């Protein structure tokens with residue numbers, strides 16, 4: 205997140221403390237690394253690097269929290285692997301020898317949206333100062349947030365509603381759209397290597413959101429966020445017209461707007477797809 | 489009527505140990521695949537390409553190791569996990585794909601953009617390192633210009649590099665390349 209979307213990071217740093225959630229920096233963290241990319245190349249490297257990040261969090265005595273579905277997937281799966289196969293932890297510890305990295309496994313990995321969801325809808329609603337009534341929002345959950353469902357904390361295993369509900373308390377209207385649970389198309393190294401296929405998936409999703417008359421898409425993942433932002437620019441370039449201009453917001457940006465915060469404080473002035481029309485609609 | 493070709497799988501293409509390797513690496517239920525095609529039918533990549541998840545699983549079961557590992561199709565999976573959720577035999581389909589990708593990389597099959605991202609990770613501790621534009625943006629936004637990650641902690645970056653050396657990741661990424669150049 206910090207290296208890709210400082211603007212989203214800004215909104216997280218602004219909004220969470222106002223909800224009573226204190227963040228502590230994870231000093232010296234590295235790339236998570238990504239569950240579909242680095243794990244696809246060399247699983248033991250993926251496990252060692254993710255365990256190191258988990259160990260850093262464990263040392264602080266707090267849970268690890270991430271704003272990205274990819275990191276979330278990595279940490280959840282790494283924790284499960286280490287717990288189910290203690291011999292893997294021994295392997296990783298061998299890799300760590302002499303570095304002073306201890307790991308006991310006493311740490312949980314959480315997603316920012318999970319932490320917000322745990323506050324409860326009432327609590328989030330209390331923070332809303334400016335209702336987003338009249339704004340239609342297409343929620344995109346993202347794959348690794350929800351699956352594998354056996355290793356996820358959500359109440360349901362499919363047809364999730366928690367993000368829609370968190371959108372609803374801002375006063376905005378979460379819309380139904382076709383193939384809502386479909387992948388954004390960025391993961392697994394597809395965005396990096398087969399961009400045509402990847403953008404085509406994003407196009408299908410955005411077309412479906414537009415058909416539902418959404419004013420914006422709300423996501424909770426840096427890779428989905430990138431996919432929707434950048435793909436629209438690419439599609440417009442191909443079409444040679446500005447057909448795709450659906451603003452792409454991270455949840456804390458939407459919530460921040462509903463809390464009455466300045467758009468600049470939420471990094472909304474730094475988007476690929478212009479967010480001004482949406483902001484005008486809200487403020488106007 | 490056009491000629492009907494008989495496609496024969498020759499025994500020299502079959503590696504009977506292959507599927508056991510995949511099983512040992514964690515896809516333990518893969519042999520129970522009944523070729524129902526649920527995985528292909530829910531696959532967002534398969535919807536727009538010739539990639540068929542079921543076919544990969546079948547070929548793997550037949551022991552067509554080289555064919556599976558050298559196929560670019562293996563890299564069309566977005567790891568969306570839909571097939572893993574839906575497989576009626578509860579096969580960890582996505583995991584099986586990731587396992588076979590690891591084997592493919594081990595054999596030297598790696599897409600250029602993936603090698604590039606891996607090199608970034610080796611150099612900087614991040615597959616997506618901080619660039620100047622983002623650093624500038626961070627400043628404007630009033631958040632720490634250099635995030636408190638390995639970007640700010642050199643000793644931490646040394647540890648990360650050492651880890652990648654010990655897991656042979658460096659050799660895997662850079663070693664193959666020097667072989668290619670030769």
Ligand code: SF4
Nearest residue numbers: 521523524525527575
């Ligand atoms: S869904 Fe499962 S059982 Fe059906 S073809 Fe795919 S892997 Fe085989």
Ligand code: SF4
Nearest residue numbers: 531565566568569571
């Ligand atoms: S995990 Fe991969 S193979 Fe399975 S449905 Fe998703 S893209 Fe297709």
